Amino acid sequence: MAVVIDGKEAAASVIAAVTEAAGALEKDAGVKPGLAVVIVGDDPASHAYVNSKSKMAKQCGFNSIQHSLPEDTTQEDLEKLVAELNADPAIHGVLVQLPLPKHLDAEPVILSISPGKDVDGLHVVNAGKIAAGDLSTGLISCTPAGAMLLVNRIHGRDLSGLSAVVIGRSNLFGKPMALLLLAANATVTMAHSRTKDLASVCRNADILVAAVGRPQMVKADWVKPGATVIDVGINRVPAPDKGEGKTRLVGDVAYAEAAEVAGAITPVPGGVGPMTIAMLMANTVIAAYRAAGKAAPRF
Numbered sequence: 001m002a003v004v005i006d007g008k009e010a011a012a013s014v015i016a017a018v019t020e021a022a023g024a025l026e027k028d029a030g031v032k033p034g035l036a037v038v039i040v041g042d043d044p045a046s047h048a049y050v051n052s053k054s055k056m057a058k059q060c061g062f063n064s065i066q067h068s069l070p071e072d073t074t075q076e077d078l079e080k081l082v083a084e085l086n087a088d089p090a091i092h093g094v095l096v097q098l099p100l101p102k103h104l105d106a107e108p109v110i111l112s113i114s115p116g117k118d119v120d121g122l123h124v125v126n127a128g129k130i131a132a133g134d135l136s137t138g139l140i141s142c143t144p145a146g147a148m149l150l151v152n153r154i155h156g157r158d159l160s161g162l163s164a165v166v167i168g169r170s171n172l173f174g175k176p177m178a179l180l181l182l183a184a185n186a187t188v189t190m191a192h193s194r195t196k197d198l199a200s201v202c203r204n205a206d207i208l209v210a211a212v213g214r215p216q217m218v219k220a221d222w223v224k225p226g227a228t229v230i231d232v233g234i235n236r237v238p239a240p241d242k243g244e245g246k247t248r249l250v251g252d253v254a255y256a257e258a259a260e261v262a263g264a265i266t267p268v269p270g271g272v273g274p275m276t277i278a279m280l281m282a283n284t285v286i287a288a289y290r291a292a293g294k295a296a297p298r299f
């Protein structure tokens with residue numbers, strides 16, 4: 001049976017370190033990290049994530065601000081709000097919750113965030129720094145940064161000699177994750193929906209990372225015995241056993257059967273998910289240290 005990689009516990013230790021770093025910055029430089037979270041529309045899941053972010057920011061000792069905009073917000077108004085937050089010296093991190101309502105284009109909104117305040121790490125300047133192998137002067141996208149910390153818990157920081165397969169090629173996760181694994185010296189393959197014989201590609205992986213958005217797609221016979229499996233999927237599926245209309249959360253990996261083969265595996269829930277919010281707090285405190293002209297902590 002695989003070791004279960006506990007994302008809640010890992011996230012709690014990041015949050016403890018962030019809280020300590022925030023306290024030290026306020027004491028030494030009189031700067032309280034400030035996080036502004038912007039949400040547009042009424043999507044209940046997005047509101048739940050944003051509320052968790054605002055609550056966690058307060059818990060870390062940050063100045064936490066939430067802007068909830070109506071569904072019919074225009075592109076211009078959203079970008080105007082981002083410009084105001086960019087100019088506000090009390091705000092060190094700006095985040096726009098995704099997805100946006102269909103009439104809005106996320107890309108120009110992300111590009112309108114100052115790269116130094118882009119605590120989601122999605123601006124092309126921050127993405128480009130990772131691509132160039134610079135992991136120390138930009139801000140790294142939260143979910144891949146969190147997934148890497150979980151990989152490091154099993155394998156350490158140097159992945160020399162290990163093969164890694166990332167299934168999924170999104171800008172939000174797959175591409176930055178592959179680059180982080182490469183920067184740690186893993187031999188990386190990016191697989192996706194057009195990959196031929198995906199199962200056999202995955203079976204070569206010492207580290208298998210699934211981010212496909214398809215419930216339980218990765219089966220036990222896709223997993224190399226002893227491999228580390230990182231499941232980034234968050235899929236809500238019907239759970240008739242819990243009652244009519246009830247749902248449960250599952251990942252992109254068929255967890256119970258994959259855990260019989262893997263050496264280590266992240267659960268869903270309680271794996272990569274909690275790391276996303278912890279790394280957002282880490283990026284905010286890093287941005288605040290840099291704005292104060294101080295050397296930023298590493299997490």
Ligand SMILES: Nc1nc2c(c(=O)[nH]1)N[C@@H](CN(C=O)c1ccc(C(=O)N[C@@H](CCC(=O)O)C(=O)O)cc1)CN2
Binds near residue numbers: 049098273
């Ligand atoms: N601007 C952004 N938008 C979105 C991001 C993001 O990183 N930046 N990621 C996702 C949603 N998300 C954060 O925003 C997020 C998703 C899931 C979790 C999490 O902790 N999941 C739990 C389960 C929660 C549940 O019960 O529903 C887990 O996996 O254990 C945190 C954050 C899309 N949008």
